[in-house]
């Protein structure tokens with residue numbers, strides 16, 4: 001059998017993309033997978049230089065055909081090299097590339113065969129694994145956000161509602177209140193949940209690094225840019241981008257960001273080719289953007305573009321009911337991590353925690369429990385195991401027990417008012433049918449009946 005006659009069937013049967021080039025790098029043949037991966041039609045692809053793929057793994061050392069013009073031709077072999085190629089629509093595709101040159105009877109190179117394995121899915125699985133690991137550590141609560149206080153329940157409801165839309169969300173709140181968790185929850189509750197969630201901390205980079213981080217750059221765009229790099233917007237394509245500390249981005253970058261948000265296109269630094277990006281925008285800040293606008297350091301038009309649906313993460317000091325719950329959550333997390341058999345807190349330790357004002361919010365509470373795990377060798381964390389700042393007092397950082405009771409009573413009263421209102425509304429919509437109202441609120445019919453009694457709702461009077 002002359003195997004040579006069947007080469008086309010052979011390359012079609014390979015699952016990866018296969019491209020055959022001549023010694024000048026011109027594409028002679030490609031299988032269907034290669035065409036799908038690159039987005040080209042056969043007639044657009046064959047005969048073109050392989051350089052249209054802009055493969056970041058290729059080292060071009062000369063110009064024309066000949067032994068030394070391409071790194072592959074001098075080495076003869078490439079195995080599983082991680083690189084990016086450009087799709088026809090300019091998007092980057094992450095691949096594993098292998099290549100081998102072939103020779104004629106005189107030992108001269110006549111071409112090469114390249115196989116391209118699309119590893120974007122592997123990257124997605126890696127990301128999912130990271131996110132699963134996070135979920136394992138934060139298994140309680142709503143997407144890892146622990147809290148049962150009325151204000152947190154309203155927050156979960158807001159997240160669920162806005163997640164289904166494409167509306168830009170801005171998350172406000174003091175440091176450590178869980179803004180990043182809320183951003184993840186918006187992404188994970190919405191239709192983009194299987195696509196990437198990409199976070200950029202806008203405060204940690206200077207102007208040029210931030211632009212290259214957001215939009216990517218091409219090789220040679222500036223000193224030190226010795227290879228192409230895809231930006232976070234491109235990496236987030238199809239998913240969400242979370243711009244943390246948005247209040248800290250420089251004015252010049254704000255102008256570019258606004259254009260990207262309006263046109264849904266990016267240009268890499270040093271390039272003028274536009275790349276379409278479909279990305280949901282979620283931003284967060286603990287700064288007062290209105291004041292930054294007054295001070296002329298934040299653009300008002302950008303503010304209106306990103307602040308369509310603000311969500312506020314409440315400080316811990318305003319949701320005292322959540323402190324025992326979150327503290328116990330961190331006990332469970334640390335017990336699993338360290339293997340220590342610590343089960344909870346002594347009543348005095350809990351009293352100290354309830355009366356402390358937690359300026360660093362949940363992050364500080366998390367650190368305090370971690371600190372206690374180092375010192376505690378029994379089964380309960382006592383006040384002696386907590387950081388000193390939590391237990392000193394009374395002082396400006398401490399409330400009295402009476403003040404705590406007042407805060408708790410106030411928030412429970414708010415919850416009761418909300419619950420009563422919600423129940424009356426559901427009963428009105430269900431025209432008094434308790435089973436339908438129960439389904440609408442997501443509770444049992446018995447709970448509806450109990451709440452009607454508890455809040456003294458008169459089905460005649462209150463539903464009119």
Ligand SMILES: Nc1ncnc2c1ncn2[C@@H]1O[C@H](COP(=O)(O)OP(=O)(O)OP(=O)(O)O)[C@@H](O)[C@H]1O
Pocket residue numbers: 138141144145146147173174175176177178179180181182244286313326329362363366
């Ligand atoms: N309600 C919560 N339940 C459980 N863990 C929480 C909660 N809120 C915050 N955390 C944890 O506290 C830490 C800080 O949260 P996060 O980074 O989301 O806060 P942030 O508001 O984004 O802070 P910063 O403004 O400083 O970036 C994280 O470890 C997070 O997992």
